[in-house]
Structure formats: structure tokens, C-alpha cells
Amino acid sequence: MIDHSRDLASLYEATDRLIDAVSSWDNAALAQPSRLPGWTRGHVLAHVSRNADALVNVLRGLPMYKDAETRDADIERGADRPLDAQLADLRETADRFRAVAEEPADWSRTVELRNGVTDSAARVPFRRWVEVALHHVDLGAGYELEDLPEEFVDREIDFLADRWSGLASVPRTLLRAPDGRTWTTGGDSGDVTVTGPAADLLGWLAGRRDGAALTTEGGPLPHLPAL
Template sequence: MIDHARDLVSVHDATERLLTAVGKMDDAAVREPSRLPGWSRGHVLAHLARNADALVNVLEGRPMYADASVRDADIERDAPRPLEVQLTDLRESAARFQDTGAAPADWSRTVELRNGVTDVAARVPFRRWVEVELHHVDLGIGYRLEDLPADFVARETDFLAERFAGHPDVPPTRLTDGTRAWRTGREADGPEVTVTGSPADLLGWLAGRRAGTGLTVAGGTLPALPPL
């Protein structure tokens, strides 16, 4: 069951970890490459701030972004800013998201995200939690997939396995960390590929953060996953 109030607390806690870590950087570090191809750390920080405002738009019934070009232009505009400006923007945009999440609302309503994707409003705080946690890892400043909260890893693995379920380009695949198991890809019309690894390695592969290092594969080759 989705608990948006609990997820808002998790978003707050994750944001505080992020702000503390980013606060130890300097302006030169902001300009250095992140782990995301083509993005500096400043791009990641700018995206996180603008994403918070975009999700406020979603919760308040407005388009998430005016269009893709505006989204990209805003990130490019904000990426070169000094650390102190980035921190202030992160903090203030996060507060706006938390304030919007705390307002009385019908959390069972359907909201629209990017590219026509819809979801229940109650899942929006979890979506923001995903942004904060994974992009903290993307900064490459010492926070690793192995450092993510265990409940977050389990839920995001659930979410991504479900996202790829039924995808025609992904073969029937069973994922397991030795304790839990998930299925994804096409409906089983033959032998399944079984992918085994640690929770962090499985999530890293599903989320496009790791190429499959640390995973073992039986019954075929490691499936190529579509971009998120």
C-alpha cells in the first residue's frame, strides 16, 4: 500500500543527506563531470531543483514541464551556478515540494507526468524520493548504490521490474538477490533468463547505473534494457 505521508518523510531525510554531502563540495567540484554522460555535477543539481518544482506543478494540476526543450534549457541555464546558489535552490525547491505535499489533497486522484505518463498522486512522493536518491549516487561524491536504504532499494526494484514487464524487447527474465525474486520482460513463452546479484547490483542494472558487473546470468545473456 502506498503511504504518501511516510514517503514525504523519506524524501525529507534523503534531501537532508544530499544537502549535507553537497555542502562539502566547492565550486570546482560542481563543474566536474558527474556519473551521467554529458552532465556535470552542476547539471545534476540543477535537474534536482527543477524536478522538485516540476512535481509541485504535477500535484497542483499543471503540466510537469512546459515542454522538453524548456526543461533542458532550464538545466543548462542553471548548471554553471556557484555551489552556494545551487544549495539555496535545492533547499528552497525541496521545501516547496514538501509544503505542497503537506497540503490537504485527494491523494487517490490521477495526475499526469511527462510524455503523457499518468500515475496516482500518492506515488508522486516516491517518485521524488527516487530522483533524490539515485541522483545523489550520480554525483559521484561518495554515496553509492550500496548506501541506499534497503526499503528504497526493494521498492524501486519492484517498480522497475514492473515497468519492464510485458516489454516486447525484453526476454522473460527472473531476477533474484537470493532472498527475493522478481519477474520482468515478456510473458514467459519459453525458458527464462535468470539474473542473480546483490540488491545494489540488480537495482543498478535496472536503473541504468551499472552495466551488469556483479551479476550472474543463467539461461542466456544479460538482457538489454530499454532506456528509462
């Protein structure tokens, strides 16, 4: 069962960790490339801020973004701001999300995300935690997938494995961690087993790692669609 209150507490810790890390930077650090192709660290931080506002919209029953073009333009416009402006935006948008998330609400209600995707409101705090935590890793500033809490890694692998389940372009795949934890994904044909540390499994599923640290049986490492 999803505990949105617990996820909110974990989100707040992750947000503070991100802001504390960025606070030690200077403007030059923001201009450095992130691990996301074509994005500087400034792009990543602008996206994290805009995502907070987008999820405020979701919780309020509004469209997540006006449209894809506006979303992309807002990130591009915010990417080159100096450090003090980026930090202020991170703090202010995090505070706005927190204020809305702590209002009395029916957390069992259905909300609409991007592209018509719907989900339970109770899942929104975890989805925001994912945005903050994975993009912290994307900054390439010393916080790695191995630093993420085990619960977070397991749940995000669950989510991503489910995302590719039933997809005919991905062979039926068993994901196996060294400690015996397993997940399944892919379509109905083929039998590939992918084994490796949970952090590497997550990195591969999330498009953050190329899978070089993983071993396979029954076929090559499957190609996954872009997220």
C-alpha cells in the same frame, strides 16, 4: 498500500542528506563530471531542483514541464552556477515541494506526469525520493547504491521490473537476490535468470551499472531500453 506520509518523511531525510553532502563542496567540485554521461555535477543538481518544481506542478494539476526543450534548457542554464546558488535552489525548491505536499489533499486522485503518463498522487512522494536518492548516487561523491535503504531498493526494483514487463524486446527474466527475494520482468518468451545483490540489480535496471557483478542462466544479460 502506499503511505505517502511515510514516503514524505523519507524524502525529507534524503534531501537533507544530499544538501549536507553538497554543502562541503566548492565551486570546482560542481564542475567535475557526474556519473551521467555528458552531465557535470552541476547539471545533476540543477535537474534535482527543476524536478522539485515539476512535481509541484503535478500536485497542483498543472503540466509537469512546459515541454522537453524547456526542461533541458533550464537544466543547462542552471548547471554552471556557483555553489551558493545551487544550494539556495536546492533548499528553496525542496521547501516549495514540501509546502504543497503538506496541504490538505486527496492523495487517491490521479495526476499526470511526463508524456501523458498518469499515476496516483500518493506515488509522487516516492518518485521524488527516487530522484533525490539516485541522483545523489550519480554525483559520485561517496554515496552509493549500497547505502540506500533496503525498502527503497526493493520498491524501485519493483517499479523498474514492472516497467519492462510485457516488453517483447526483453526476454522473460527472473531477478533473484542472494537472500531469496525475486522479481520478474520482460516479455512472454525466453527464460533468463539474473542473480546478484539487490543494489546491483537496481543499478542494472536503472542504467547505473553495467551488470558485471550479476550472473545469468539461460542466456546473456538482457539489454534494457534507456529510461
